[in-house]
Amino acid sequence: RKEVEQDPGPFNVPEGATVAFNCTYSNSASQSFFWYRQDCRKEPKLLMSVYSSGNEDGRFTAQLNRASQYISLLIRDSKLSDSATYLCVVRGTYSGAGSYQLTFGKGTKLSVIP
Amino acid sequence: DGGITQSPKYLFRKEGQNVTLSCEQNLNHDAMYWYRQDPGQGLRLIYYSQIVNDFQKGDIAEGYSVSREKKESFPLTVTSAQKNPTAFYLCASSTGLAGEQYFGPGTRLTVT
Numbered sequence: 001r002k003e004v005e006q007d008p009g010p011f012n013v014p015e016g017a018t019v020a021f022n023c024t025y026s027n028s029a030s031q032s033f034f035w036y037r038q039d040c041r042k043e044p045k046l047l048m049s050v051y052s053s054g055n056e057d058g059r060f061t062a063q064l065n066r067a068s069q070y071i072s073l074l075i076r077d078s079k080l081s082d083s084a085t086y087l088c089v090v091r092g093t094y095s096g097a098g099s100y101q102l103t104f105g106k107g108t109k110l111s112v113i114p
Numbered sequence: 115d116g117g118i119t120q121s122p123k124y125l126f127r128k129e130g131q132n133v134t135l136s137c138e139q140n141l142n143h144d145a146m147y148w149y150r151q152d153p154g155q156g157l158r159l160i161y162y163s164q165i166v167n168d169f170q171k172g173d174i175a176e177g178y179s180v181s182r183e184k185k186e187s188f189p190l191t192v193t194s195a196q197k198n199p200t201a202f203y204l205c206a207s208s209t210g211l212a213g214e215q216y217f218g219p220g221t222r223l224t225v226t
């Protein structure tokens with residue numbers, strides 16, 4: 001099983017639509033979870049951290065299900081500017097070598113269409 | 115403005131040459147990282163540094179070297195031993211190893 005798995009998409013949705021991305025992770029001891037956004041040929045930018053109780057930031061809602069090792073991102077009222085690749089990122093446990101390494105999914109591509 | 119800078123944005127080299135990629139941050143972050151991204155792939159960790167004069171290998175360190183002589187700077191050298199050096203290289207930093215990571219704009223290296 002891959003460490004962090006995402007549906008690569010592309011998801012093509014009309015403006016104003018609601019879209020959800022899912023992500024599964026293999027390391028049950030993972031401690032922290034994030035969603036990053038990456039525009040074409042640009043660097044990833046932190047969109048939001050994902051907390052156990054779920055969290056919301058404007059039109060974006062992130063959920064974590066530790067039992068199923070599953071993370072989701074919901075985008076409501078999609079805008080053209082939301083078009084990007086969304087990366088699911090998981091931080092593992094302390095490895096003893098001083099590492100809190102992040103593991104990145106390959107990303108899910110979203111295109112919002114006028 | 116605080117941030118992370120990487121230079122150059124695009125770099126072209128001939129096979130067999132070593133090349134050094136620059137990464138500077140003025141965020142006062144202790145930890146710095148180098149990642150590589152290939153088309154359609156997730157980011158992979160090359161090296162990271164928690165403090166000055168200390169660094170650790172990531173998952174794909176072979177063919178790369180780094181130094182951390184100053185808190186603000188973490189240059190990456192891509193050596194001729196790296197078999198597939200053409201990639202998008204991203205530098206990141208965080209307040210500590212458990213902190214959220216922020217990325218620089220990246221350097222696209224093409225080796226022919």
